[in-house]
Amino acid sequence: MSDMPSPPDRGHLPTERRPSDPTHLDPLDTSRLVRGLIGAQRPAVDAVAEASPQLAALVDDTIASIRRGGRLIYLGAGTSGRLGVLDASECPPTFSLPHGVVVGLIAGGDAALRKSSEAKEDHPEAFTDDLNKLGVAERDVVVGITAGGTTPCVHGGLALAAGRGAVTGIVACAPVEPWRARHVVVLNTGPEPITGSTRLKAGTATKLALNTLTTAVMVGLGKTYGDLMVDLRATNEKLRDRAIRIIREVCKVDRSAAAELLERADGQAKLAITMARLGLDRETAEGRLAAVDGRLAEVLGPPPRPSR
Numbered sequence: 628m629s630d631m632p633s634p635p636d637r638g639h640l641p642t643e644r645r646p647s648d649p650t651h652l653d654p655l656d657t658s659r660l661v662r663g664l665i666g667a668q669r670p671a672v673d674a675v676a677e678a679s680p681q682l683a684a685l686v687d688d689t690i691a692s693i694r695r696g697g698r699l700i701y702l703g704a705g706t707s708g709r710l711g712v713l714d715a716s717e718c719p720p721t722f723s724l725p726h727g728v729v730v731g732l733i734a735g736g737d738a739a740l741r742k743s744s745e746a747k748e749d750h751p752e753a754f755t756d757d758l759n760k761l762g763v764a765e766r767d768v769v770v771g772i773t774a775g776g777t778t779p780c781v782h783g784g785l786a787l788a789a790g791r792g793a794v795t796g797i798v799a800c801a802p803v804e805p806w807r808a809r810h811v812v813v814l815n816t817g818p819e820p821i822t823g824s825t826r827l828k829a830g831t832a833t834k835l836a837l838n839t840l841t842t843a844v845m846v847g848l849g850k851t852y853g854d855l856m857v858d859l860r861a862t863n864e865k866l867r868d869r870a871i872r873i874i875r876e877v878c879k880v881d882r883s884a885a886a887e888l889l890e891r892a893d894g895q896a897k898l899a900i901t902m903a904r905l906g907l908d909r910e911t912a913e914g915r916l917a918a919v920d921g922r923l924a925e926v927l928g929p930p931p932r933p934s935r
Contacts, residue, residue, distance in 0.1 A: 652821070664827070667820035671832035674800070674814040675839065685796045685810040686840055689768045690847040692794060693728060694920070697766030699844070700730045700758075702784040704748030706826045707772035707833060708733030709740055714837040720866070722850040723858045723895070729841060732757050734780045751783025758787055765792035770810075770840075772833060774825035776803035798836055800829040812836060849922035852877065852897070853930030857923055861894040870896040877931060878903045897923055 652660060675682070689699050701711030712731030718724045732754055733739050734747035747753050763769060769788035771781035776799035785795045785808055796810035797803055805811050814836060816828040845851065850858040855876065861867035867889070874885035877900050885899075892899035892909065901912040904927055919925040 664820055668828050668831045671814075671816055671828050672835065674816045674828075674832045675835045678812050678814055678836070681810060681812045682836060682840060683843075685768075685770070685812060686843040686847065688794050688796075688810065689840070689844045692766055692768045693844065693848060695766050697764075697768060698728050698730055698761075699841070700732065700761065700763065700767060700769045700788075701772055701837070702732050702754050702769065702781050703772035704734035704739075704753075704778050704780055705743065706830050707774055707778070707781075708735075710830065710834050710837055711770075711772050712740060714834075714841055718841055718845070720862070721856060721859065722845045722848075723860045724845070724850070730761065732784075748778050748780045751779045751786075753780035754784035755787060758784060758791075763788050763791050763793050767791075767793040768796065769793045770796040770798060771808065772798050772837070773803075774800045774829040774833065776801040776813075782807055798833060800825065800832060849920050852900075852923040852927075855930065857897040857900060858921070859896055861889060861896070867894070870894070870899075874899050874903070876933070877927075879931070897921070901926055 652663070655663065693699065699715075701715060702708075703711045708731070712733055715729040715731035718729045719726050734750075734753045739747065758769075761767075767788070769785060771778075771785045773781045776797070781797070785797065789795050789808075794810070795808040796812065797808040798812045798814065800814045800816045802813060803811060814829070814832040816832045819825060819827050819829065821827060845858075850856070855873050856869075857873060857877070859866055859870055859873075861870040870889050871882060871885045873896050874880070874888055875882060878885065878888070880888070880903070888899040888903050889896065892902060897916065898909065898912055900923065901907065901916055902909060905912065905915070907915065915926055916923070924930070
């Protein structure tokens with residue numbers, strides 16, 4: 628007989644319960660199986676939409692934090708941790724955000740991105756060293772990601788961050804106690820098509836919530852102009868092409884002129900647009916943008932309608 632203590636019963640959590648009318652997946656042909664798994668995840672979008680007020684409040688606090696020099700730091704284990712790291716890693720190339728402003732931490736470290744390290748999530752102190760190295764403080768926002776809402780390492784990390792005065796948030800797919808974080812974003816995804824497999828509905832909803840959070844934050848920080856990602860840096864062929872097309876769209880110039888403007892602005896689309904539209908040299912254009920926290924609409928007015 629094992630001396631291991633029995634784990635807490637988590638069967639009451641929505642993410643762990645069986646559906647009231649489960650689909651027997653095994654007998655399905657491949658086409659029906661694929662359609663069924665896709666259809667079962669459609670409620671994930673509605674779950675995020677229902678949590679939009681709570682998500683919006685977290686967005687506002689995160690914008691305020693980053694404006695005063697703070698960071699957005701994600702904590703998660705397993706799929707939740709990977710989604711946090713993914714979202715954080717996409718912010719610098721998409722929005723020219725300096726590395727380290729949005730940080731993703733996963734229990735078990737970067738090795739857990741490729742090889743699962745589930746045992747690490749049971750330790751409340753799993754993120755202590757990482758958060759200490761980051762010097763988490765009042766100006767930061769720390770968001771725990773936990774599908775079932777109970778992951779010990781996430782709650783331990785949030786407790787440490789709260790003790791340092793940081794703004795705390797939690798994104799979960801099951802009810803959690805509000806006192807554990809200032810912002811509680813519950814995505815009511817319910818039971819999974821494969822019972823307990825939170826990489827399905829819960830994972831889909833979580834990715835949508837995190838993408839929405841950081842995208843809304845970047846819009847609030849002036850990283851877009853209308854629907855255009857004007858703050859991108861042209862660091863490869865794809866991004867250079869996109870930047871040239873954005874400059875053409877806003878400045879109404881041909882492709883060669885847009886490429887030349889981008890070159891003069893050292894690959895910075897927003898700076899190239901400001902220089903061209905206002906007839907400014909680089910230094911003056913940089914000053915004009917800095918005076919309005921980089922919000923191009925405050926320099927140029929509303930963006931033009933799309934070209935036909």
